[in-house]
Amino acid sequence: MKTVDDLEVSGLVRADLNVPLDGTCITDDGKIRACLPTLSALLDRGAAVMVCSHLGRPAGTPDPGYTLAPVAARLGELLGRTVVLTADTVGPAARTAVAGLAPGEVVMLENLRFNAGETSKDETLRGAFADELASLADLYVGDGFGAVHRRHASVCDVAARLPHAAGFLIQAETAALQRLTRDIQRPYIVVLGGGKVADKLPVVGGLLGQADQILIGGGMAFTFLAAQGHSVGLSLLQGDLDVARSYLDRAARSGVDLVLAPDVAVAGRRDAAGPRVVVPSAAIPPDKMGLDIGPESARLFAARLANAKTIFWNGPMGVFEIPRFADGTRAVARALADSRAFTVVGGGDTGAAVRAVGFPDDAFGHVSTGGGASLEYLEGKTLPGLAALQADDQPAVRSAG
Numbered sequence: 444m445k446t447v448d449d450l451e452v453s454g455l456v457r458a459d460l461n462v463p464l465d466g467t468c469i470t471d472d473g474k475i476r477a478c479l480p481t482l483s484a485l486l487d488r489g490a491a492v493m494v495c496s497h498l499g500r501p502a503g504t505p506d507p508g509y510t511l512a513p514v515a516a517r518l519g520e521l522l523g524r525t526v527v528l529t530a531d532t533v534g535p536a537a538r539t540a541v542a543g544l545a546p547g548e549v550v551m552l553e554n555l556r557f558n559a560g561e562t563s564k565d566e567t568l569r570g571a572f573a574d575e576l577a578s579l580a581d582l583y584v585g586d587g588f589g590a591v592h593r594r595h596a597s598v599c600d601v602a603a604r605l606p607h608a609a610g611f612l613i614q615a616e617t618a619a620l621q622r623l624t625r626d627i628q629r630p631y632i633v634v635l636g637g638g639k640v641a642d643k644l645p646v647v648g649g650l651l652g653q654a655d656q657i658l659i660g661g662g663m664a665f666t667f668l669a670a671q672g673h674s675v676g677l678s679l680l681q682g683d684l685d686v687a688r689s690y691l692d693r694a695a696r697s698g699v700d701l702v703l704a705p706d707v708a709v710a711g712r713r714d715a716a717g718p719r720v721v722v723p724s725a726a727i728p729p730d731k732m733g734l735d736i737g738p739e740s741a742r743l744f745a746a747r748l749a750n751a752k753t754i755f756w757n758g759p760m761g762v763f764e765i766p767r768f769a770d771g772t773r774a775v776a777r778a779l780a781d782s783r784a785f786t787v788v789g790g791g792d793t794g795a796a797v798r799a800v801g802f803p804d805d806a807f808g809h810v811s812t813g814g815g816a817s818l819e820y821l822e823g824k825t826l827p828g829l830a831a832l833q834a835d836d837q838p839a840v841r842s843a844g
């Protein structure tokens with residue numbers, strides 16, 4: 444008679460291993476570490492594990508510049524096991540590797556976004572890719588918190604095709620973020636910066652109804668400065684200025700303090716060369732770009748944050764990877780670390796930033812691996828990747844409990 448121990452179960456784990464890279468060198472492995480509890484638990488139980496993720500934003504076709512090879516190597520080191528990266532995602536190479544997987548072994552599928560079906564808005568195309576992913580495994584585990592706001596094949600559509608469960612990272616993330624949606628201790632201050640401004644701008648609208656103050660620095664500030672009619676020189680400028688303007692108006696009407704960094708450190712180029720000058724945010728020279736908030740902004744933000752009872756921070760205050768543009772990010776990190784508030788640092792890049800400027804994760808209440816995902820969660824949106832895991836129409840597997 445066969446027993447449960449003889450059953451060979453294979454699990455497809457959707458992780459978010461979209462780590463920052465300098466060439467092929469991983470500059471922060473926080474997202475890889477964050478998926479270890481789920482992977483280890485499955486492997487220790489004898490599952491054959493296929494881990495999959497996106498990396499960057501390749502155009503739906505294989506692109507060696509976005510290979511997961513460095514990530515597979517680092518995951519292997521952290522797990523203390525060999526992690527083979529398959530040469531394709533769901534093609535012959537992946538199928539052969541999966542067919543040869545023994546219980547307790549793990550492979551990584553090559554970048555999901557090498558396949559146009561992964562991110563397609565066309566449900567049929569997405570579904571076809573999800574069918575191929577689902578055919579590789581018996582079970583699906585969603586653990587890529589940083590991608591749960593994306594309606595992508597590996598995030599949503601696979602869950603409809605396989606018995607599924609949420610991994611430990613998704614459970615921990617949602618438990619921490621729930622504290623920012625119910626019984627919020629006030630004042631509640633949100634600090635926003637970083638890039639992907641076009642993605643994140645709409646979230647400001649949602650946060651206007653929740654936060655008492657919103658402090659804006661980093662790449663996000665220039666959109667609001669431009670919306671106020673200031674010239675921002677060569678600074679990052681993304682997002683719809685009319686939308687930004689409407690938020691400034693709404694904040695003024697509703698009494699939410701929306702504070703833009705009053706000064707900014709600028710240079711002619713986004714690299715380590717050339718002089719760094721501090722100017723008022725309203726007077727950025729046409730041939731310069733803002734690369735960090737200035738000292739006055741750092742002092743102002745720290746003073747505001749000192750009085751908060753709840754703080755959420757998404758997005759670095761500058762190009763922290765370059766040491767002389769890291770002061771603003773360090774000042775905000777210090778303000779959160781010194782604060783008695785419940786503090787959440789949200790976002791893969793922001794988590795990487797606080798670690799890069801010298802703060803351990805335990806200096807904060809929670810460090811989230813998802814930037815866009817945590818912002819949309821706080822905004823109160825239904826996140827497609829979480830909804831897919833909650834769906835109770837899954838192919839039935841009953842748990843022993």
Ligand code: 3PG
Pocket residue numbers: 459461499500589590593791813814815
């Ligand atoms: C992130 O880094 O924010 C996540 O991995 C999501 O990536 P995306 O914004 O390219 O979908």
Ligand code: MG
Pocket residue numbers: 790791792814815
């Ligand atoms: Mg990010």
